[in-house]
Amino acid sequence: MGEVVPVQSRYTATVFVDAKGTVSLWSPQAQALLGHPAEEVCGRPATDLLARQEDREAALAARGLQPAGQCWNGVLALRHRAGHEVQISLRVRPVLCAQGQAGWSVDAADARQVEQAEVDRAILEALFSQSPISITVLDTELRYLRLNATTERDATVAAEQLIGRRVGYGAPGLDFQAIEELLCQVRDTGEPAIGFQFHGRPPSDPDRWHVWSGSCFRLTDSADRVLGVCQTYVDITEGWQAQRRLALLTDAGARIGTALDVVRTAQELADTGVPGLADIIVVDLLETTVRGEEPPPGPVGGQWLLRRAGIRSIHEDAPAAAHALGDRVAVHPGTPQLRCLETGQSVLMRTPDADEWSTLDTRIIEKIREFKIHSLMMVPLQARGIALGVATFGRYREAQPYDEGDLALAEDFCSRAAVSIDNARRYTREHTTAVALQRSLLPHDVPRYPAVETAYRYLPAATHAGAGGDWFDVLPLSGARVALVVGDVCGHGLHAAAIMGRLRTAVHTLADLDLDPDEVLTQLDDLVVRLAEEDPDCEGSTCLYAVYDPISRICTFARAGHPPPALVQPDGAVEFLDDIPAGPPLGLGGLPFETAQRHLAEGTLLALYTDGLIQAPGRNIDVGFDRLAASLAHCSRPLDQLCDAMVTSLVPEHRPDDVALLLARTHALADDRVASWELPLDPALVGHARVLAGRQLDAWGLESLTFTSELIISELVTNAIRYARAPIVLRLIHADSLICEVSDGSLSAPHLRRARYNELGGRGLFLVAQLASRWGTRYNRDGKTIWAEQSTEVAGLIVETSLSSS
Structure with a gap:
């Protein structure tokens, strides 16, 4: 017959059947349920409403067998007035009187509605007794009407004490002001609020910070009158922490390792972890790591010196640690830091244990007490099995100590940072080596030359590219001339520096041969082509080669794909020598180079530079030339000061390319200071040439050089008359040294040889080489010039030595 359950408001229709089974009362709700009006049903047997014959027979049989006073619940199929069946849930109760049973009271409702009401009741009961989600029902004044068991447990207050209290009562660790404003908005507008978050420390767990996700909606009755607000919320602390840690790791991946700088990367680790992971972070690196050296593999031992490379605290105005950034920190045996470095394992100190914390440095203990740090994590910084340093994380703002999840996050942080620090360390080592090699290959101190006054600057790139192939040189040539060279090898690092060294060595050799500037570039071009054949990574080079003659004041230029030099007249006018044929970069091979000449007034300033001085990312090259011209406008100042001013105004701090600047x-x-004579092809005039030279030396006050000069002139003039052809010119130049030159119209090359003891000749050039500090031969279109240079400071010593040895 079915389960007997309490009948509540789900039964909407009422019918009375008398003792004979005849319907005597038919309510309007019954008419709405089955469609029959009362006049059609009253007076008829109730079994006529049953849709199935078997149900009628069962009902008639049961009526005689049903015990007196027995109730019955069940579902029967009744016939609707329209002819179709309707499943009706019935509750039949006997009506008794003094004479016995007077009939039956029947409550009826649509079976589907009754079933849905039962499901709703079960759901509602489960929500308020079993649901893990907190549910509260509030009236229009936001007072508790009903709450479930989860809410009662979180509040640690009995439900009876909360009913009638305003929302937020019993949860002193939560800020309900914003929640009240939201609940009022939902109550007044009817718009539900879904997925809002709030946080705090619940009474059930006052030492831990919790996060909840809540939703609320308005409650109304069938007449759309506002009854109150229902609020649900769930603790999402674990998920929120996982999401926060993922966000911190994502942020760390983007912020740590942005530059190949060891100290900067350590500081990025500290900056990224505060305040999300710690209230204070201190990063200490081994001295070898900071210097870019290769630390010894394996665990460390004994006392170690670290350098404070990164500090970050939530209190920006407070000292973050016992040592300032950059200070050296001694790590003693027995301390957690050294244990962390030795074992490569992290150290988690959840509570201030007297025995363990006492091993820390006393100044660190003072800071721990000052900030009331209650929890520490010390994580090693390791990469490729090499110890690089240690990072210390401290917490004092949040009462909850660090747990294993926090330690895992800190280890992820440090693992990412260690890779970046190791890359930066290795780059620092290579960068330091490349810069050292680059500087060792560049001139350390350019001597003073009578032809020019020079100043120079070289700055390696400040980016990850490091030192490159930019170079310059000032080379003395015969006849008091000087060669000014600047070049730029493509690429950066050790490879570019090595190629630059080979080019500079080649330029020195070619300068000694006194080749014209275009011929020098041709020889360099051939060299770069050969280097590219040997090494595919050799990408070529640019070069500018200039030769200045202080006697004629003519400067001859040739360039191979290099920016044009800047020329500043004595009156301050600046121009760029674009008329010098640009020529192809070195390494293309087979293409000619051309020269251009300029007659320079005394005091003219030449600026030779590499493209790093005028180029910058996002800036037009014309802007660079304009800025360079503006910086050269004040050329009257000393060249060293002018170099500093130009570097300051033109070169950015984080320069993407290296810079070479040469001012002359x-x-x-x-x-x-110059004397010249043309001599006929007559051997008898060799003595006359000695007389002319002696008189000129007397006039210059160089009597001490007369003897050696006459010997040199005799040999050079004699050789020219004997082996060469006219015209023969003798020239003396008094610069910082004495230069003797003999020019003739022959292109035959003189050779230095050692004469045998029984030979009468062959000692001329050998004698010249012994008496002169430098000597050589240069060629021109009309012949050659043999020159010998004598230092005025050591002339007397050379004469005495030569006489005594003879």
């Missing part, structure tokens, strides 16, 4: 202010050699 030209000087002219006075006419009275």
Whole structure:
């Protein structure tokens, strides 16, 4: 017959059947349920409403067998007035009187509605007794009407004490002001609020910070009158922490390792972890790591010196640690830091244990007490099995100590940072080596030359590219001339520096041969082509080669794909020598180079540079030339000061390319410092040449050089008359040294040889080489010039030595 359950408001229709089974009362709700009006049903047997014959027979049989006073619940199929069946849930109760049973009271409802009501009741009961989600029902004044068991457990207050209290009562660790404003908005507008978050420390767990996700909606009755608000919320602390840790790791991946700088990367680790992971972070690196050296593999031992490379605290105005950034920190045996470095394992100190914390440095203990740090994590920084340093994480703002999840996150942080620090360390080592090699290959101190006054600067790139192939040189040539060179090898690092060294060595050799600038570039081009054949990574080079003659004041230029030099007249006018044929970069091979000449006034300033001085990312090259011209406008100042000012104004701090700058202010050699005579092809005039030279040396006050000079002139003039052809010119130049030159119209090359003891000749050039500090031969279109240079400071010593040895 079915389960007997309490009948509540789900039964909407009422019918009375008398003792004979005849319907005597038919309510309007019954008419709405089955469609029959009361006049059609009253007076008829109740079994006529049953849709199935078997149900009628069972009902008639049961009526005689049903015990007196027995209730019955069940579902029967009744016939609707329209003819179709309707499943009706019935509750039949006997109606008794003094004479016995007077009939039956029947409550009826649509079976589907009754079933849905039962499901709703079960759901509602489960929500308020079993659901893990907190549910509260509030009236229009936001007072508790009903709450489930989860809410009662979280509040640690009995439900009876909360009913009638305003929302937030019993949860002093939570800020309900914002929640009240939201609940009022939902109550007044009817718009539900879904997925809002709030946080705090619940009474059930006051030492831990919790996060909840809540939703609320308005409650109304069938007449759309506002009854109150229902609020649900669930603790999402674990998921929120996982999401926060993932966000911190994502942020760490983007912020740590942005530059190949060891200290900067350590500081990025500290900056990224505060305040999300710690209230204070201190990063200490081994001295070898900071210097870019290769630390010894395996665990460390004994006392170690670290350097404080990164500090970050939530209190920006407070000292973050016992040592300032950059200070050296001694790590003693027995301390957690050294144990962390030795074992490569993290150290988690959840509570201030007296025995363990006492091993820390006393100044660190003072800071721990000052900030009330209650929890520490010390995580090693390791990469490729090499110890690089240790990071210390401290917490004092949040009462909950660090747990294993926090330690795992800190280890992920440090693992990412250690890889970046190791890359930066290795780059620092390579960068330091490349810069050292680059600087060792560049001139350390350019000597003073009578032709020019020079100043120079070289700055390696400040980016990850490091030192490159930019170079310059100032080379003395015969005849008091000087060569000014600047070049730029493509690429950066050790490879570019090595190629630059080979090019600079080649330029020195070619300068000694006194080749014209275009011929020098041709020889360099051939060299770069050969280097590219040997090494595919050799990408080529640019070069500018200039030769200045202080006697004629003519400067001859040739360039191979290099930016044009800047020329500043004595009056301050600046121009770029674009008329010098640009020529192809070195390494293309087979293409010619051309020269251009300029007559320079005394005091003219030449600026030779590499493209790093004028180029910058996002800036037009014309802007770079304009800025360079503006920086050269004040050329009257000393060249060293001018170099500093140009570097400051033109070169950015984080320069993407290395920079070479060479400034040269030209000087002219006075006419009275040069003497020249044309000699006929007559051996008898060799003595006359000695007389002319002796008189000129007397006039210059160089009597101490007369003897050696006459010997040199005799040999050079004699060789020219004997083996060469006219015209023969003798020239003396008094610069910082004495230069003797003999020119002739022959292109035959003289050779130095050692004469046998029984030979009468062959000792001329050998004698010249012994008496002169430098000597050589240069060629021109009309012949050659043999020159010998004598230092005025050591002339007397050379004479005495030569006489005594003879």
